[in-house]
Amino acid sequence: MSHSPLAGLDWDNAFGRLPGDFYTRLAPTPLPEPYFVAASTTAAQLLGVDPDALRGPDVVEPLAGSAVLAGTDPLAAVYSGHQFGVYVPQLGDGRALLLGGARGSDGNLWELQLKGAGRTPYSRMGDGRAVLRSSIREFLCSEAMHALGIPTTRALAVMGSDAPVFRETVETAAVVTRMAPSFVRFGSFEYFYWRGEHEQLARLAGHVIDGFYPQCRDAGDGAAPYLALLREVARRTALLIAQWQGVGFCHGVMNTDNMSILGLTIDYGPFGFIDGFDAGHVCNHSDEQGRYAYGQQPAVAHWNLYCLGQALVPLTGDAETTQAALETYTDEYGKAIAEVMHAKLGLAATEPGDDALIDRLVGLLHDNRTDWTLFWRRLSRLRTDGEVDGGDGAARDLFADRAAFDAWTVDYRARLRREASSDAERAARMNRVNPKYVLRNHLAEVAIRRARGDGGEPRDFAEVERLLRVLARPYDEQPESDDYAKAPPAWAGGLSLSCSS
Ligand code: AMP
Ligand code: MG
Numbered sequence: 297m298s299h300s301p302l303a304g305l306d307w308d309n310a311f312g313r314l315p316g317d318f319y320t321r322l323a324p325t326p327l328p329e330p331y332f333v334a335a336s337t338t339a340a341q342l343l344g345v346d347p348d349a350l351r352g353p354d355v356v357e358p359l360a361g362s363a364v365l366a367g368t369d370p371l372a373a374v375y376s377g378h379q380f381g382v383y384v385p386q387l388g389d390g391r392a393l394l395l396g397g398a399r400g401s402d403g404n405l406w407e408l409q410l411k412g413a414g415r416t417p418y419s420r421m422g423d424g425r426a427v428l429r430s431s432i433r434e435f436l437c438s439e440a441m442h443a444l445g446i447p448t449t450r451a452l453a454v455m456g457s458d459a460p461v462f463r464e465t466v467e468t469a470a471v472v473t474r475m476a477p478s479f480v481r482f483g484s485f486e487y488f489y490w491r492g493e494h495e496q497l498a499r500l501a502g503h504v505i506d507g508f509y510p511q512c513r514d515a516g517d518g519a520a521p522y523l524a525l526l527r528e529v530a531r532r533t534a535l536l537i538a539q540w541q542g543v544g545f546c547h548g549v550m551n552t553d554n555m556s557i558l559g560l561t562i563d564y565g566p567f568g569f570i571d572g573f574d575a576g577h578v579c580n581h582s583d584e585q586g587r588y589a590y591g592q593q594p595a596v597a598h599w600n601l602y603c604l605g606q607a608l609v610p611l612t613g614d615a616e617t618t619q620a621a622l623e624t625y626t627d628e629y630g631k632a633i634a635e636v637m638h639a640k641l642g643l644a645a646t647e648p649g650d651d652a653l654i655d656r657l658v659g660l661l662h663d664n665r666t667d668w669t670l671f672w673r674r675l676s677r678l679r680t681d682g683e684v685d686g687g688d689g690a691a692r693d694l695f696a697d698r699a700a701f702d703a704w705t706v707d708y709r710a711r712l713r714r715e716a717s718s719d720a721e722r723a724a725r726m727n728r729v730n731p732k733y734v735l736r737n738h739l740a741e742v743a744i745r746r747a748r749g750d751g752g753e754p755r756d757f758a759e760v761e762r763l764l765r766v767l768a769r770p771y772d773e774q775p776e777s778d779d780y781a782k783a784p785p786a787w788a789g790g791l792s793l794s795c796s797s
Contacts, residue, residue: 305345307367332455333435336764365395392474411471436735444731464794482557530625575662576590597629664696675726679719
């Protein structure tokens with residue numbers, strides 16, 4: 297047992313009070329000589345923990361899974377899910393261990409999970425480990441998404457070890473400490489449904505409703521709370537996906553076991569932020585069919601909700617009302633994406649022709665492979681009374697077909713004039729929703745190479761820290777970090793990401 301600053305946390309493992317067939321209790325497999333890689337100050341503060349204290353060996357050891365924290369009772373949860381459209385009867389925490397729930401400084405319970413802490417009964421062919429590369433990516437992106445205002449699991453820290461891990465090449469091991477109110481997935485429900493274990497299914501739904509959707513109980517008796525739950529999950533999922541689309545985030549592996557019942561971004565793997573816009577962009581090299589392409593994400597989320605809906609039919613009573621509840625998604629997504637796009641364009645009101653204006657622009661961005669992030673940021677500088685949008689750093693410069701963009705701006709300017717838009721106010725509004733800084737692949741790659749000490753250099757985590765700091769304020773100008781807002785350099789063209797992590 298360790299007496300680190302984390303030992304002072306007030307633990308309460310609600311998930312661990314569910315029956316034994318929801319999980320397997322087991323201790324992490326120690327990693328040799330763990331070392332500190334990075335920690336998130338804001339995540340630490342959420343737990344009421346001094347961020348500087350996370351560097352000490354009494355924290356590094358337990359967060360690397362090399363010691364068990366007093367007050368915790370680690371377990372691996374079981375779930376299943378549809379992977380690339382195919383039902384897989386048993387998945388589960390194959391390399392993650394839930395430590396329990398810790399009372400945060402916000403009064404809420406935050407479940408802490410160690411990802412990469414060794415094999416579990418659900419590891420299948422896997423080694424139970426995570427490599428430093430993907431752990432840094434998950435850590436940075438979790439915190440970056442949070443700073444963008446997008447629902448996500450959080451990341452407290454990354455600890456590393458020189459223990460070898462075999463992927464396409466030999467890499468080294470790391471553990472990310474993730475935080476979320478709950479790690480329950482759509483696949484957690486599918487597991488009990490497909491096994492015909494309806495009593496357990498009801499227990500799980502009760503756990504989720506009581507803990508996170510208590511208002512669903514007000515919907516009435518019988519099937520009503522479960523239908524209310526489905527509607528609420530559909531609504532949250534719709535909001536999440538609309539936000540992903542807005543910032544150009546591609547998840548890469550939207551299997552139902554990677555869909556959070558709380559509508560959080562979860563399980564960061566081969567994700568990517570789109571640089572040059574392509575609606576068909578596929579960030580996961582292993583996704584040969586493009587099932588999880590950027591433009592498919594809204595439809596895939598709906599399909600995944602159908603899997604959840606089907607799993608809940610024993611509780612909701614019949615397929616038809618379940619299906620009707622799932623239609624919430626279509627309505628909510630339509631509303632949410634319209635809101636997101638209006639905000640990105642700095643439009644205060646809505647008009648009947650807006651959809652066409654937006655579609656035309658997205659088509660232009662696609663045809664010109666315009667950098668998604670740079671474009672929206674630059675668009676805020678366009679003046680309503682300008683003739684053409686010229687000059688240094690103008691949005692126009694991002695298009696090969698400038699005439700087509702100029703034609704679009706004629707209509708956009710007319711639209712802005714109709715709502716008497718003030719240039720300065722609109723620019724400020726747009727810059728609050730269009731980030732200057734996102735975790736582009738090449739930025740993560742530079743930080744990873746330095747952290748690994750590629751080329752025989754000593755390990756250096758300063759770039760991870762620097763990137764974390766820049767990404768913590770994605771909407772601020774931060775002129776000293778302008779380089780982090782640039783389109784990818786030529787060398788980054790060859791970067792490829794697979795499921796292997
Ligand atoms: P993912 O799609 O990456 O979230 O993972 C799918 C399933 O594979 C989950 O059940 C994971 O726990 C499991 N898994 C992935 N990588 C490993 C690994 N290296 N060792 C054990 N299980 C793994
Ligand atoms: Mg997963």
